Amino acid sequence: MQAGTVPLVAATDYLASGAIKADFPILQQQVQGKPLVYLDSGASSQKPQVVIDAMTDYYRRDHSNVHRGVHTLSQRATLAYERARQKVADFINAPSSSDVVFVRGTTEAINLVTNTYGVSQLQAGDEVLITALEHHANIVPWQMVCERTGAQLRVLPINDRGELQLDRLDTLLTSRTRIVAVAHISNALGTVNPVAEIIARAHAKGAVVLVDGAQSILHTGIDVQAMDCDFFCFSGHKVYGPTGIGALYGRQSLLQQMPPWQGGGDMIRVVTFEKTTYADPPLRFEAGTPDIAEAIGLGAALDYLSAIGLDKIATHEKTLLDYATRQLNAVPGLRIIGTAAHKAAVISFLLEGIHPHDLGTILDAEGVAIRAGHHCAMPVMQYFSIPATARASFGLYNTKADIDALVAALHKARELFGL
Amino acid sequence: MNDLRELYQEVIFDHNRHPRNFGKLEGATHEADGYNPLCGDRLHLYLKLDNDKRVERVTFEGEGCAISTASASLLTEALQGRLEADARILLQDVVAMATGNAVDTDTLGKLSVLSGVQEFPARVKCATLAWHTLESALDQNGDAVTTE
Numbered sequence: 219m220q221a222g223t224v225p226l227v228a229a230t231d232y233l234a235s236g237a238i239k240a241d242f243p244i245l246q247q248q249v250q251g252k253p254l255v256y257l258d259s260g261a262s263s264q265k266p267q268v269v270i271d272a273m274t275d276y277y278r279r280d281h282s283n284v285h286r287g288v289h290t291l292s293q294r295a296t297l298a299y300e301r302a303r304q305k306v307a308d309f310i311n312a313p314s315s316s317d318v319v320f321v322r323g324t325t326e327a328i329n330l331v332t333n334t335y336g337v338s339q340l341q342a343g344d345e346v347l348i349t350a351l352e353h354h355a356n357i358v359p360w361q362m363v364c365e366r367t368g369a370q371l372r373v374l375p376i377n378d379r380g381e382l383q384l385d386r387l388d389t390l391l392t393s394r395t396r397i398v399a400v401a402h403i404s405n406a407l408g409t410v411n412p413v414a415e416i417i418a419r420a421h422a423k424g425a426v427v428l429v430d431g432a433q434s435i436l437h438t439g440i441d442v443q444a445m446d447c448d449f450f451c452f453s454g455h456k457v458y459g460p461t462g463i464g465a466l467y468g469r470q471s472l473l474q475q476m477p478p479w480q481g482g483g484d485m486i487r488v489v490t491f492e493k494t495t496y497a498d499p500p501l502r503f504e505a506g507t508p509d510i511a512e513a514i515g516l517g518a519a520l521d522y523l524s525a526i527g528l529d530k531i532a533t534h535e536k537t538l539l540d541y542a543t544r545q546l547n548a549v550p551g552l553r554i555i556g557t558a559a560h561k562a563a564v565i566s567f568l569l570e571g572i573h574p575h576d577l578g579t580i581l582d583a584e585g586v587a588i589r590a591g592h593h594c595a596m597p598v599m600q601y602f603s604i605p606a607t608a609r610a611s612f613g614l615y616n617t618k619a620d621i622d623a624l625v626a627a628l629h630k631a632r633e634l635f636g637l
Numbered sequence: 638m639n640d641l642r643e644l645y646q647e648v649i650f651d652h653n654r655h656p657r658n659f660g661k662l663e664g665a666t667h668e669a670d671g672y673n674p675l676c677g678d679r680l681h682l683y684l685k686l687d688n689d690k691r692v693e694r695v696t697f698e699g700e701g702c703a704i705s706t707a708s709a710s711l712l713t714e715a716l717q718g719r720l721e722a723d724a725r726i727l728l729q730d731v732v733a734m735a736t737g738n739a740v741d742t743d744t745l746g747k748l749s750v751l752s753g754v755q756e757f758p759a760r761v762k763c764a765t766l767a768w769h770t771l772e773s774a775l776d777q778n779g780d781a782v783t784t785e
Contacts, residue, residue: 572703573701573702573703574676574677574702575676575677575678575701575702575704575760575763576645576702576703576704579641579644579757579759579760580641580645583640583641590676591675591676591677592674592677599677605676605677605678605679605700605701606676606677634641634642634645635645635650635703636650
């Protein structure tokens with residue numbers, strides 16, 4: 219099988235058998251003398267050779283600064299960069315590529331919204347509604363803008379299964395609610411939130427909605443028009459693309475209203491010392507030379523996924539989630555944290571008698587990479603009265619054999635601890 | 638697995654399962670909080686120093702990984718009866734050992750089990766948390782209790 223190509227036939231087998239691992243050079247290594255079993259895609263995903271090649275090829279053949287030059291290389295670079303923007307727009311079914319702003323990642327996207335839309339729209343006494351499931355990136359910027367503007371931050375609570383308490387939503391959506399910010403999928407618990415419903419109810423109350431898609435972009439097809447969200451953001455490095463790039467989708471009518479964010483080149487129309495005028499979106503929000511190679515890498519990643527088929531990936535990951543849930547529940551003393559009815563392939567758990575931190579170290583000695591900690595979701599940990607969890611998060615390259623390796627390592631850990 | 642057994646020696650397991658001097662100390666003269674936000678280890682250290690600045694009693698509360706718990710438990714054993722000045726030297730030796738320096742089993746005794754963490758750089762902070770907390774506690778005067 220040639221690296222980087224996907225056979226037209228039986229893509230699901232290609233996933234189930236793990237043959238697709240061959241596309242990812244980093245997965246070929248050993249860690250601590252054992253084959254690497256990478257179960258930390260929720261923190262960052264690995265990159266297929268085609269993505270790495272797209273970036274190095276760009277530097278080898280096409281690089282120059284974008285948007286400003288008339289020579290051949292600058293035109294090639296501009297074309298490649300804007301083509302990547304179109305790929306993002308197509309991937310999330312945005313009406314136009316001018317609705318897509320390139321940013322560094324989800325965190326930067328949310329900060330962009332709070333510092334432009336938030337600052338210009340929020341007044342004292344207004345409300346911003348987030349949820350108890352959020353990653354710090356979708357909490358702290360809102361806290362900051364509320365403090366700045368005098369707006370109030372409200373929080374939609376969760377239940378013991380790690381699901382949003384939707385019956386509290388109507389009470390928390392008041393006539394003062396201006397903005398709702400919600401994760402599509404919880405990074406700590408794997409809960410899939412019913413964002414379309416939340417958006418409909420928020421719109422009925424006159425609020426706009428930002429959806430944090432950092433964890434959903436790699437697990438499920440995204441259609442921002444069907445979802446009817448006002449903002450959607452994600453990070454490239456979580457969807458098999460490079461670090462340092464992400465995208466913010468914004469409803470064009472809102473982007474038009476938003477004042478510029480960072481000032482500099484590219485985001486302007488005319489600059490004089492008397493007055494400077496600003497460019498239209500999306501460039502209004504892209505000051506300075508962008509992460510061109512990274513945008514191109516992101517485009518290549520989205521192409522790669524589309525070639526495999528998001529639906530096939532979702533089917534494969536559902537199989538993994540079901541298998542892992544069964545196998546983990548069979549380990550004595552293991553408790554899964556986050557048991558929502560609708561989950562993505564993310565499992566947080568505790569093993570009685572072994573702190574997640576110790577578990578992480580012991581599993582690492584077996585070549586198994588999981589994450590142990592609060593996952594940048596301290597309020598979630600607080601809700602369950604725990605300091606941390608161990609988390610296994612799956613990507614398209616994971617297999618049942620990977621899950622078996624995880625379970626074997628957990629048994630070894632219990633043995634080491636005399637349990 | 639060898640390095641792992643160096644890190645998780647029987648002494649570590651013992652002190653993790655049965656931490657010594659665990660609990661609140663009434664009449665403490667020095668106290669401090671220690672917290673590792675990256676992994677969730679947290680502890681509260683209580684010290685009672687007598688008029689000669691000798692450690693009469695030291696206890697701790699908190700929750701964390703086996704390394705941080707064992708380290709805190711071993712600390713409370715090692716500090717018993719020591720002068721503050723000696724405690725400060727000991728804490729520097731422990732931190733130095735955890736961060737890769739040579740292990741002097743004569744001065745460190747049982748504490749040398751913490752040297753296993755040298756092969757696990759991500760866990761050094763677990764081993765040193767209690768000791769940095771100790772430093773913080775000693776740096777206060779007897780009356781005011783501040784937390785980090």
